[in-house]
Amino acid sequence: MDTEYKNYIPQKAIPFLEFLINEHNFTLKIVNQRATKHGDFRSLPNGKFQITVNNNLNKYQFLLTLVHEIAHHVTHQKFGVVQAHGKEWKAIFQHLMLPFLNPNIYPNEILPHLANYLKNPKASTDSDVNLSLALRGNVAENGKHFIFDIPLNELFIFKNTIYKRGNKRRTRYECLNMSNKKVYLFNQNVEVKLYKDL
Template structure:
């Protein structure tokens, strides 16, 4: 597994990551992309502890996700299993585990200020930190997706689950999208990745 991890995280982070995993005797498995999560942690029936991470993440997001899940294990181990999954105990643990990695030998300089701000109060998902999510996505391999803020007003876009929406106006921080089949209104973060269906036809 250690050799496999070298394909997924920044080279300079490998020694510290291996030390964390060996210390806690954690099993890490690489999974195909899951649309609803980047990774997860769970205790197995044999009392071993397993972390799974999506294989399609870029090196920086993979590292953050891995430490995020290790923090779940450490928090439960240190504070008990009745704590909130992303409560203050997890936040503190995540901050402490991530701190040694927040340096320019591991992360690009343009990410470090955003990471420093994010880790003052880490969220359950880095995707909810729009500026950080957009900055991280520039290191993803090219794909046929676009961000919702780039979709022209009135154009239709498709989500990963096949549902089609028509883009509406921008509110304070999010964008309106009306589902074509139901007419229901939804709000989307600007970093939501969608597939453009068509553009509004000029009159």
């Protein structure tokens, strides 16, 4: 097993994670950033198992993503083919995350959001706006802005498309796609580029 992962997670999480890695047989690969996912688990044709995690995640995101994927592996071992993020996976993920819900591992700015998310974990941590922002320290990637920082009626670019920021609904923002003139709802933790910055 590649021990490089130890550089990507909080120091105090290493013993717990080593136990999980030794307990469950898989190959861990740290890979370049993918736009659509932070990590994945797959069963390989040779009967072995592989987990990949993106190398651009901070240590708190990396740890959460790795445990999320280990939970898929354990679910697969225990139950075979079940719904990807169904009740079996949720229960295992919650159980595996318990030792990490610790102020020595996750800072107090993240812990309450993480505990809340784990009551009913979703497929992606990004779907939990408060946790997603806390994991990133409320700082957008270099050269980008969160939707909530974009002024009303300002143009921005998301996935090579120009949008205009509209009004906030309860939790999301209405944004007008300037090409097809349709309105789309954006979570407030989506990172975009300001059009005028380009």
